Amino acid sequence: MPSSHSALCTALTTSVAICHGIADSLFPVCLGFSLIVMYDAIGVRRHAGMQAAVLNMILEDLFQGHPISQRKLKELLGHTPSQEASKDFADDLKRNLYQLTTGSSCSKNDGIANEPVQENSANLSSFDNLASETPFTSSEIESLHELYKKLSSSIIKDGYIHKEELQLALFKNSKKRNLFLDRMFDAFDVNRNGQIDFGEFVRSLAIFHPKTPQETKATYAFRMYDLRHTGYIEHEELKEMVQAILKESDLILADDVVEAIVSKTITEADTTGDGRIDEEEWKDYVTKNPSLLKNMTLPYLMDITQAFPSFVLNSEAEH
Numbered sequence: 001m002p003s004s005h006s007a008l009c010t011a012l013t014t015s016v017a018i019c020h021g022i023a024d025s026l027f028p029v030c031l032g033f034s035l036i037v038m039y040d041a042i043g044v045r046r047h048a049g050m051q052a053a054v055l056n057m058i059l060e061d062l063f064q065g066h067p068i069s070q071r072k073l074k075e076l077l078g079h080t081p082s083q084e085a086s087k088d089f090a091d092d093l094k095r096n097l098y099q100l101t102t103g104s105s106c107s108k109n110d111g112i113a114n115e116p117v118q119e120n121s122a123n124l125s126s127f128d129n130l131a132s133e134t135p136f137t138s139s140e141i142e143s144l145h146e147l148y149k150k151l152s153s154s155i156i157k158d159g160y161i162h163k164e165e166l167q168l169a170l171f172k173n174s175k176k177r178n179l180f181l182d183r184m185f186d187a188f189d190v191n192r193n194g195q196i197d198f199g200e201f202v203r204s205l206a207i208f209h210p211k212t213p214q215e216t217k218a219t220y221a222f223r224m225y226d227l228r229h230t231g232y233i234e235h236e237e238l239k240e241m242v243q244a245i246l247k248e249s250d251l252i253l254a255d256d257v258v259e260a261i262v263s264k265t266i267t268e269a270d271t272t273g274d275g276r277i278d279e280e281e282w283k284d285y286v287t288k289n290p291s292l293l294k295n296m297t298l299p300y301l302m303d304i305t306q307a308f309p310s311f312v313l314n315s316e317a318e319h
Contacts, residue, residue: 009034130199134206136301141202148198160195161188179244183224208298215283217296222282233277238262 013030020026127138127145136144151169152161163185167178188196188204196204206212207220227237239262246253253261269277269285277285286292 006034006038009037130202134202135209135211136202136206144202144205145198148201158195160197161201162195166196179240183227187220187224205298205301208296209301210297210299211302212297214286214290214293217293218283218286219279221286221293221296222279225282231278233282235262235266235275238265238277 009030013027013034016024016026016030127141130136130141131138134141148161149159151165152159154165154168156162156165163181166185166188167181185196186192188200190200190203207217222233225233225237225241227240228234239258242258242262246258266275266277269281271281271284272278
């Protein structure tokens with residue numbers, strides 16, 4: 001359970017920073033320990049999981065129709081760097097909730113000034129209205145607003161999330177191009193104005209909520225794979241996404257192997273025989289292969305305020 005280990009170490013380090021300050025000798029010890037645990041989750045355990053995935057694929061191909069065992073090797077042993085970064089921001093969200101609940105603040109210790117953020121029209125929207133449109137409660141949307149304010153002021157302090165800020169949040173780098181980041185930002189930026197307001201942020205995150213229907217997730221995933229907005233997933237688009245997935249997972253496959261994977265997928269999903277996948281074909285395909293949508297669910301979105309029940313009870317949104 002690398003997530004539990006990383007979360008525990010991060011919480012310990014944050015607690016030491018709040019209670020003793022970052023100048024205390026305990027803080028660098030805790031920080032170093034936390035970094036080692038997260039490095040282990042990203043490195044050793046994740047690569048062991050990748051090897052298990054490859055072995056499972058080999059066994060399925062070699063013994064197709066005659067499996068040697070119904071059990072598969074466990075593949076989810078670690079995390080990618082972007083997953084660890086996302087978890088760090090979930091921890092930051094919980095810390096914000098703690099500060100709102102207790103009235104405490106660590107700004108005097110972390111040296112970060114609290115910059116005012118300009119409220120945009122989405123920020124001023126009723127939390128109750130957003131709650132009626134999404135699986136989130138009003139209290140959870142309040143919590144997401146705290147995270148939104150942090151993200152929207154990380155580089156450009158204008159109250160909106162820009163692509164560089166989303167990239168910095170997920171990958172700790174605001175410059176390096178990433179296909180996943182481009183597609184995710186385009187999906188969040190519903191009105192195509194180059195920035196994400198609070199309403200777009202909440203409604204887009206709701207797609208990844210565990211309670212959101214799989215059909216909705218499939219539609220959203222289709223839009224991410226449809227790179228050229230043609231209404232179809234074409235061969236080259238799918239190949240680009242497969243290569244991006246391999247790059248994100250630190251896997252290197254020969255081009256002919258990638259080509260074989262793409263061709264097989266197109267063949268299985270394309271029921272009309274036109275060499276591309278339309279949205280209905282995509283939905284049928286992911287229904288038969290639900291694992292394709294496993295990255296469209298973020299379990300921690302179910303626990304935004306459960307870890308801090310006092311915040312929920314004291315929140316004005318509940319009145």
